[in-house]
Amino acid sequence: MQQRRLWSTGALALGALLFLFPFYYMVIGSLQKEVDTTIAGAFPTGGFTLNNYIQINSRVDLVQSLINSAVFTGGVLLGTVFFGVLAGYALARLHFRGRGTLFAVMLLVQIIPFQLLIIPIYIMIVRSYGLADSYLGMIAPFLINSTAVFVFRQFFLTLPEDLFDAAALDGASELRTLWSVALPLVRPAVLTATLLTFIGPWNEFLWPFLVTKEQSLQPLAVTLANYISNIAGRADNPYGAILAGAVVLAAPAVALFVIFQKHFTGAELGSGVKG
Amino acid sequence: MAPVLTKVFGRQPLGAVFAAPYALFLALIFAYPLGLAVWISFHDYFFTAPGAQVDRPFVGLENYQAVLSDPGVQRAFFNVAVFLVINVPLTVVLSLVLATGLNSVTRARTFLRVSYYVPYVTASVALVGVWLFLFSSGGLINEVLGPLAPSPSWLVNSKLAMPVIALFVTWKQMGFFILLYLAALQGVSKELYDAAAVDGANRFQAFRNVTVPGVRTATTLVVILATITGANLFTEPYLLTNGGGPDGASASPVFVMYQKGIEQGNPDTASAIGVILVLIVLTVSLVNRKILEHD
Numbered sequence: 001m002q003q004r005r006l007w008s009t010g011a012l013a014l015g016a017l018l019f020l021f022p023f024y025y026m027v028i029g030s031l032q033k034e035v036d037t038t039i040a041g042a043f044p045t046g047g048f049t050l051n052n053y054i055q056i057n058s059r060v061d062l063v064q065s066l067i068n069s070a071v072f073t074g075g076v077l078l079g080t081v082f083f084g085v086l087a088g089y090a091l092a093r094l095h096f097r098g099r100g101t102l103f104a105v106m107l108l109v110q111i112i113p114f115q116l117l118i119i120p121i122y123i124m125i126v127r128s129y130g131l132a133d134s135y136l137g138m139i140a141p142f143l144i145n146s147t148a149v150f151v152f153r154q155f156f157l158t159l160p161e162d163l164f165d166a167a168a169l170d171g172a173s174e175l176r177t178l179w180s181v182a183l184p185l186v187r188p189a190v191l192t193a194t195l196l197t198f199i200g201p202w203n204e205f206l207w208p209f210l211v212t213k214e215q216s217l218q219p220l221a222v223t224l225a226n227y228i229s230n231i232a233g234r235a236d237n238p239y240g241a242i243l244a245g246a247v248v249l250a251a252p253a254v255a256l257f258v259i260f261q262k263h264f265t266g267a268e269l270g271s272g273v274k275g
Numbered sequence: 276m277a278p279v280l281t282k283v284f285g286r287q288p289l290g291a292v293f294a295a296p297y298a299l300f301l302a303l304i305f306a307y308p309l310g311l312a313v314w315i316s317f318h319d320y321f322f323t324a325p326g327a328q329v330d331r332p333f334v335g336l337e338n339y340q341a342v343l344s345d346p347g348v349q350r351a352f353f354n355v356a357v358f359l360v361i362n363v364p365l366t367v368v369l370s371l372v373l374a375t376g377l378n379s380v381t382r383a384r385t386f387l388r389v390s391y392y393v394p395y396v397t398a399s400v401a402l403v404g405v406w407l408f409l410f411s412s413g414g415l416i417n418e419v420l421g422p423l424a425p426s427p428s429w430l431v432n433s434k435l436a437m438p439v440i441a442l443f444v445t446w447k448q449m450g451f452f453i454l455l456y457l458a459a460l461q462g463v464s465k466e467l468y469d470a471a472a473v474d475g476a477n478r479f480q481a482f483r484n485v486t487v488p489g490v491r492t493a494t495t496l497v498v499i500l501a502t503i504t505g506a507n508l509f510t511e512p513y514l515l516t517n518g519g520g521p522d523g524a525s526a527s528p529v530f531v532m533y534q535k536g537i538e539q540g541n542p543d544t545a546s547a548i549g550v551i552l553v554l555i556v557l558t559v560s561l562v563n564r565k566i567l568e569h570d
Contacts, residue, residue: 004478005379005380005381008376008379008380009380009382009383009387011376012373012376012377012380012387013383013387015373015391016386016387016390016391017390019390019391019393019394019446019449020390020393022394022402022405022406022409023393023397023405025405025408025409025415026401026404026405029405029408037408037411037413037414037415037418038415038418039415039418039419041415042415083296083297083300084297086293086294086296086297087293087294087296087297087298089293090289090290090291090293090294091294093290094287094289094290094293095285095286095287095290096284096285096286096287096288096289096290096291096294097283097284097285097291098285098291098294098298099285099290099294102294102297102298102301105301105305105306106301109301109305111499111503111556111557111560112305112309112553112556112557113503113506113507113556115506115507115509115529116312116506116507116529116549116552116553116556117305117308117309117312117549118529118532118533118536118549119312119315119532119536119537119542119545119546119549120307120308120309120311120312120315120546120549121304121308122536122537122542123311123315123322123542124307124308124311127322127323140304141304143300143304144296144297144300146301149297174287174289175289178293199395199396202398203396203397203398203399203400205398205399205400205509205510206509206510206529206533210533210537221398221400221401224400224401224404225400225510225513225514228400228403228404228407228514229513229514229517229518239407239408239411242404242407242408243404243405243408245401245404246400246401246402246404246405247401249398249400249401250397250398250401250402253396253397253398254393254396254397257389257392257393257396258389258393261385261388261389261392262385264392264454265454265457265458
């Protein structure tokens with residue numbers, strides 16, 4: 001048993017290193033003065049420089065791109081936490097007409113990918129409402145993350161009925177029950193849903209790419225992608241500059257995830273997946 | 276509570292109020308676009324300035340005929356089939372094996388879990404940057420392979436471009452599927468493993484006869500979600516293989532939708548592709564459910 005466990009830990013560790021290698025290579029490559037793709041070049045001992053970061057920053061306004069990513073992500077998070085908690089609570093705890101339908105549609109949304117609806121959504125937002133090159137247009141299709149609503153609902157379902165009966169006996173209104181009884185108890189769900197929601201817009205490429213033509217409004221994923229496909233050839237060390245941009249784009253999501261990793265478990269994503 | 280309110284909105288009308296913003300959001304961003312996509316796909320539709328009134332005649336199945344007989348579109352659907360044939364089995368097997376392993380280890384558990392999840396939380400655009408570097412013709416992978424390096428190199432080789440994308444996505448999404456399996460494994464009863472051990476089952480037999488059937492529901496979900504990811508493919512063919520290259524060998528249906536709909540201004544044929552994809556995704560989901568849950 002002991003020995004077996006050692007073997008599987010070893011095999012898993014090897015796999016983990018393989019999974020992490022591209023991240024290591026990204027950071028190392030972003031710090032190298034010259035591209036060295038030899039095997040020895042993957043383990044450099046010197047020649048480190050921040051020049052690639054300066055290089056990418058001169059082509060792409062990193063600070064402005066990060067601000068745009070933050071506004072886009074922040075808007076989605078606000079919408080999801082505020083409207084999503086209300087909807088999750090209603091779906092779990094309140095009996096109202098249309099609840100079954102709403103729940104079914106919520107599940108269906110997770111099967112029909114957003115990408116397949118880009119043409120009509122593009123027509124609506126860009127052509128009909130004239131929201132191209134605006135934060136609102138960027139945020140609108142992502143405003144409430146359905147997976148997060150599902151997570152909220154699952155958490156509200158796990159709270160004991162007695163709690164709500166007691167609150168009702170004390171004469172608390174529904175809004176008050178939600179705010180001061182239920183919400184404090186589902187704080188872990190809020191954290192899980194926030195993490196889950198964060199990676200959506202922060203990493204999203206296709207939609208902001210379609211809706212923003214003005215560089216000063218593009219989130220970092222879009223400006224970096226444009227850099228990769230258009231202008232990379234002109235830099236002294238194009239890969240170095242690309243990798244530096246990749247590090248800047250990846251770092252916030254990875255850092256948040258590592259800090260809060262214990263809230264990122266299947267159990268917290270709801271019991272819907274239990275076999 | 277006023278009886279009229281409860282009559283219209285149900286026992287707790289406040290629920291309808293709480294759920295209203297989300298319901299409105301789904302109606303505007305999901306239901307309406309879905310209907311609009313279907314409508315556009317049956318009409319001769321083109322972009323106009325906001326507010327302009329133009330005639331958009333009904334054309335029946337013309338857009339569908341145009342799309343289905345277009346070799347570029349056929350190629351894109353074929354490419355996704357190649358993608359799925361590589362990606363889905365690899366994802367199911369590896370994520371279940373890795374989740375089973377992660378479930379049993381005691382040492383360095385957090386580190387191991389985080390290592391496998393990290394690609395999932397990172398932006399595709401950032402990761403594509405590294406893979407471009409790794410798989411370029413003079414890149415590290417070819418350097419390691421030496422004389423075995425393929426020619427033409429990976430991303431510009433029409434036979435290898437799509438498999439590289441499939442591998443990339445498998446690696447990137449694996450963490451999420453491990454997470455689903457880890458949750459499902461908590462639901463498999465310990466007693467079944469004990470019983471298997473009493474019967475003299477070795478580790479592999481226990482995995483086959485207890486773990487695999489025990490996580491069947493999760494497997495359905497993994498297959499469905501992996502298929503959806505395949506149907507959604509855009510960033511990788513756009514960036515990693517430089518616009519579905521070489522020569523359309525790695526173009527995906529969403530990429531072709533983008534080219535036809537936005538770049539070339541034909542939203543009608545592009546919508547037809549979208550509707551076909553939605554139908555395929557729904558069919559695959561239903562068939563999977565039937566196969567995996569009904570025997």
